[in-house]
Amino acid sequence: xxxxxxxxxxxxxxxxxxxxxxxxxxxxxxxxxxxxxxxxxxxxxxx
Numbered sequence: 229x230x231x232x233x234x235x236x237x238x239x240x241x242x243x244x245x246x247x248x249x250x251x252x253x254x255x256x257x258x259x260x261x262x263x264x265x266x267x268x269x270x271x272x273x274x275x
Contacts, residue, residue, distance in 0.1 A: 255263070263275040 263272075266272040267275040
């Protein structure tokens with residue numbers, strides 16, 4: 229007995245991911261640097 233499983237296209241997953249990340253604004257390079265530095269140096273989870 230075989231069971232037909234749904235096929236999930238990796239393209240649809242990629243499209244969903246891209247749509248999701250478009251909801252967030254791009255960071256300026258300096259802002260990204262400072263957030264990463266705060267996370268690394270102080271474990272700042274809010275960064």
